[in-house]
Amino acid sequence: MPDDQQTPQPPQHQDHQPGSEAAMDPQPQGRMENWKPSGKLAGKTALVTGGDSGIGRAVAIGFAKEGADVAVLYFDEHEDAAETKRLVEAAGRRCLTIAGDIGDAGFAARAVDEAASGLGGRIDILVNNAAEQHVCEDFAQIEEAQVERTFRTNILGMFWVTKAALKHMPAGSAIINTTSITAFKGSPQLIDYASTKGAILAFTRSLSQALWEQKRIRVNAVAPGPIWTPLIPASFDAEKTARHGESAGMGRAGQPDEVAPCYIFLAAESDSSYINGQTLHPNGGAVVNG
Known part of the structure; x- marks a missing residue:
């Protein structure tokens, strides 16, 4: 990482979720500019939820650089999504962008079918990445609507998207x-x-156990630590945002470019054909689940 990334980001806050990458200072490193592709996803197709910014953007660009066409589902950050599309296409691949709320099962099903159609009728790689978070300092004050909303986006949406995608996913596909x-x-x-x-x-x-038995599809996860993405200024006040990443073992927030290689590794059968049901931990040095 460049030396200047050891310096904490300045105080800042955004008043809406999921947050805008275009409004962040400094801009996250999420364009995979130093990635050396080897064609390991050549001819593949990928669907990335929350692919308009942050980790999802870096993953979409990384997949494109490795040869995959990409569809991106996102909520309402149209400017960010347009930039992701531009960067994927600059890597020489097709990119579809589809806006809406994956917490709505009907939208999720329609969007997945639209993505599959636009990708030639097949989804080889599904990345379930979309999420939101809301700070609550006093658990006794947590609002029912907030809890339901967080669960609907973060886990129920994952159910709906995955369920809709399976009919488009051949044997040998990967879910991350x-x-x-x-x-x-x-x-x-x-x-x-x-x-x-x-x-x-x-x-x-x-799911990794069920789908390997049923369809020979691998399912794995990535568990990032403190990463500099739009979710951070959209979640925390300005001072806490400025301190984001201080507690990591490496003393700084990570960048999307430092997380995306985990997804490329898990997506590529050439690299991870014997990995199923596992979690990778790009978290800046925390030892967890040990």
């Missing part, structure tokens, strides 16, 4: 779910969010 370090360490201010991330672990482990 984004969980979090909070699933292992907990978070006193993000209890509903951490709970959904724990559910994603169980979802990954259970």
